[in-house]
Amino acid sequence: KAGVTQTPRYLIKTRGQQVTLSCSPISGHRSVSWYQQTPGQGLQFLFEYFSETQRNKGNFPGRFSGRQFSNSRSEMNVSTLELGDSALYLCASSSLAGFGAVETQYFGPGTRLLVL
Amino acid sequence: AQSVTQPDIHITVSEGASLELRCNYSYGATPYLFWYVQSPGQGLQLLLKYFSGDTLVQGIKGFEAEFKRSQSSFNLRKPSVHWSDAAEYFCAGSDYGGSQGNLIFGKGTKLSVKP
Numbered sequence: 001k002a003g004v005t006q007t008p009r010y011l012i013k014t015r016g017q018q019v020t021l022s023c024s025p026i027s028g029h030r031s032v033s034w035y036q037q038t039p040g041q042g043l044q045f046l047f048e049y050f051s052e053t054q055r056n057k058g059n060f061p062g063r064f065s066g067r068q069f070s071n072s073r074s075e076m077n078v079s080t081l082e083l084g085d086s087a088l089y090l091c092a093s094s095s096l097a098g099f100g101a102v103e104t105q106y107f108g109p110g111t112r113l114l115v116l
Numbered sequence: 117a118q119s120v121t122q123p124d125i126h127i128t129v130s131e132g133a134s135l136e137l138r139c140n141y142s143y144g145a146t147p148y149l150f151w152y153v154q155s156p157g158q159g160l161q162l163l164l165k166y167f168s169g170d171t172l173v174q175g176i177k178g179f180e181a182e183f184k185r186s187q188s189s190f191n192l193r194k195p196s197v198h199w200s201d202a203a204e205y206f207c208a209g210s211d212y213g214g215s216q217g218n219l220i221f222g223k224g225t226k227l228s229v230k231p
Contacts, residue, residue, distance in 0.1 A: 035160075043152075045219035056185055056210075056217045089161060098147045099210040099219060108158040 002027065004093050004108035012114045017059075018079040021111045024073050025093030031055075032074035033105070034066060038090040049074050050097035078113075086115045118143050122222035128199045129197050130230045137192040137225050139207030147209040149190045151181055153201035156214075163205075166190060177201070202229045 005024040013019050025032050033056075034046035044059040049068035066076040072093075078085055089112075092105040117140045127177040129135050141147055163176025171183040181192045190207060207222040 042223050043208075043221040045208075045221070056212065056219070088165050092160075099150075099212060099217060105162045109159055 004091060004106050005112055006089075006091055006108040006111050008111060009109065010114075012116060013081050015081055015083060016084050017081050018077060019113060020077045020082060021091075021113075022077050023074045023076075023087055023091035023093075023108060025036050025074070025091075028107075029093040029095050030072050031094040031097045032068060032072065033092045033094070034074070034076050035090040035092070036060075036076060037090060038084075038086070039111075046076065048097070055097050056099065077083050081115045088112050118147075118211060118220055120207050120220050120222040122205075122207055122225050124225045126162055126226045126228070128228040128230060131199050132196050135192075135194045135197045135201070135227070137205050137207075137227070139190045139192065139222060140188050141190060141207075141209045142188065143209060143211050145211060146185065147211045149181075149183065149193070150177070150208045151175065151190075151192050152206040152208065152221075152222075153177075153203050154206065160178070160205075163169075163192070197227075197229055199231065200230045 007022045028082045031047040031050045032085045036044045047066050048056040052068045063079045068074040088116045094105045121140045123138050149166040149227050153163050154160045163179050164173050166183045167171050174180050204224045204226045206224045210217050210219045220226050
């Protein structure tokens, strides 16, 4: 069974630009969660999508958005990039939705975004 | 405000010794609690989770964690550490099991293992 795939793996953008990251979950998984990891703020939860609906959401500004397609693939978008958005962005897939129901999660390798 | 605290930034243990990583939470009700491990070779993995019921939960890789409401703690333990356990460990919590919730992570504890 193929694992969680994230594309691209590395990305360099400049301030003010926007970026779209993609996550393909494990086949059959309908929940995709997104996380941001930085040296300063550590790991932070962005949002979770299940069956094309946002289920849970972290405390990020509206510049961070996401969506999920009918094949469960998910994208996250960051508009008007800031230097502080430089981070490793991780996604995880799960068969069930919500923190209370997660049986296990499988994480992707992440996308490393550098904003100059 | 809800929070998850890992008091130890870095811990070093000898291979074969026992391990306990501390995690304290601040939530109004019993939260959903998780432990994750992140290593360069394996990426981020969910080790175990606590929702309710038995306060001692078993996870993967021989880890267990005990929920103690009176101490607001959810400490991770392993009876005998292997060199491959060297990694960073994160505790996380949420007070929502369904939707519209947030998951808050601690700052992490880096574990080094001495031969």
